[in-house]
Amino acid sequence: GAGVSQTPSNKVTEKGKYVELRCDPISGHTALYWYRQSLGQGPEFLIYFQGTGAADDSGLPNDRFFAVRPEGSVSTLKIQRTERGDSAVYLCASSPRTGAGANVLTFGAGSRLTVL
Amino acid sequence: QKEVEQDPGPLSVPEGAIVSLNCTYSNSAFQYFMWYRQYSRKGPELLMYTYSSGNKEDGRFTAQVDKSSKYISLFIRDSQPSDSATYLCAMSLNTGGFKTIFGAGTRLFVKA
Numbered sequence: 001g002a003g004v005s006q007t008p009s010n011k012v013t014e015k016g017k018y019v020e021l022r023c024d025p026i027s028g029h030t031a032l033y034w035y036r037q038s039l040g041q042g043p044e045f046l047i048y049f050q051g052t053g054a055a056d057d058s059g060l061p062n063d064r065f066f067a068v069r070p071e072g073s074v075s076t077l078k079i080q081r082t083e084r085g086d087s088a089v090y091l092c093a094s095s096p097r098t099g100a101g102a103n104v105l106t107f108g109a110g111s112r113l114t115v116l
Numbered sequence: 117q118k119e120v121e122q123d124p125g126p127l128s129v130p131e132g133a134i135v136s137l138n139c140t141y142s143n144s145a146f147q148y149f150m151w152y153r154q155y156s157r158k159g160p161e162l163l164m165y166t167y168s169s170g171n172k173e174d175g176r177f178t179a180q181v182d183k184s185s186k187y188i189s190l191f192i193r194d195s196q197p198s199d200s201a202t203y204l205c206a207m208s209l210n211t212g213g214f215k216t217i218f219g220a221g222t223r224l225f226v227k228a
Contacts, residue, residue: 004159033216040124042204042218043160056215091159103148103208105216107159 002026004108006092012114013082021077021111025094032075033105034067035091043091049075050097082115089113119143122205122219131228135192139205139219142186146207146217149181151190154202154221163203164190195226 005024013019025032030051035043045059049069057067064082069075079086089112093105122139129135137151148167152160164179166172166188172179178191188207192199205219 035218040220042120042122042206042220045215045217048215093159103216104150104162104165105160107161109157109159 004092004094004106006090006108006111008111009109010112010114012116014116015082015084017082017115019079019082019113021079021090021092021113023075023077023092023108025073025075025092026106028096029094029106030072030097031095032069033093033095034075034077035093037089037091037110039088046077046090079113082113084115087113087115117142118220119217120205120207120219123222124220126223126225128225128227129195131195131197131226133195133226135195135199135224135226136189137192137203137205137222137224138187138189140185140187141207143207143209143217144183144186145209148208148216149179149188150206150208150216151177151179152204152206152218154204156201160204160218195224197226197228200224200226 007022032049034046037043047067048056052072064080066078089110091110093107120141151164153163154160169181169183176193180189202221204221206216208216
């Protein structure tokens with residue numbers, strides 16, 4: 001697609017529920033990143049995919065968070081047993097794997113998660 | 117101590133003013149330095165990109181990197197109300213997948 005697409009744009013859920021957030025990166029971008037942005041803060045790194053594999057998942061806060069990218073394109077961030085502290089905007093970004101601009105991120109508009 | 121420190125503001129200036137935004141960082145291995153602009157309820161968008169030390173100019177925007185001081189700056193000349201946004205500094209290493217670390221962002225308001 002022309003840009004990074006994220007769905008849903010807004011998600012309200014209850015504490016303890018399971019949530020899936022989807023990211024469709026720019027066509028041809030092999031690197032995909034998930035970030036979390038809390039109110040008044042900058043994006044916080046969660047996980048980075050190169051192709052289908054998670055190259056760096058050091059930012060995932062705990063084992064309730066998991067992300068997949070089975071075909072090297074669309075990615076899903078999964079949050080189990082949601083807690084109120086998970087409320088934030090979840091941002092997805094993609095970039096080319098190599099060449100100039102390989103580490104320049106193109107972001108989607110984000111998925112705003114509210115846990116009641 | 118955070119890897120990247122940025123004053124969150126808010127910073128309020130009159131239209132036409134020169135704006136100076138800056139960040140400090142602790143990891144001397146950072147090689148790539150970026151500034152992103154984020155409007156309300158939107159994702160960040162790249163504004164400036166610099167490799168290593170030096171200056172880069174693009175229209176009304178100038179980015180400066182001083183690696184010896186671990187300090188980066190963004191200058192906006194002739195600021196416009198449309199520049200009102202949050203400005204995020206960001207930086208990444210030369211290896212390891214280019215994981216990018218962001219500052220907290222500075223909220224800028226340009227008054228007409």
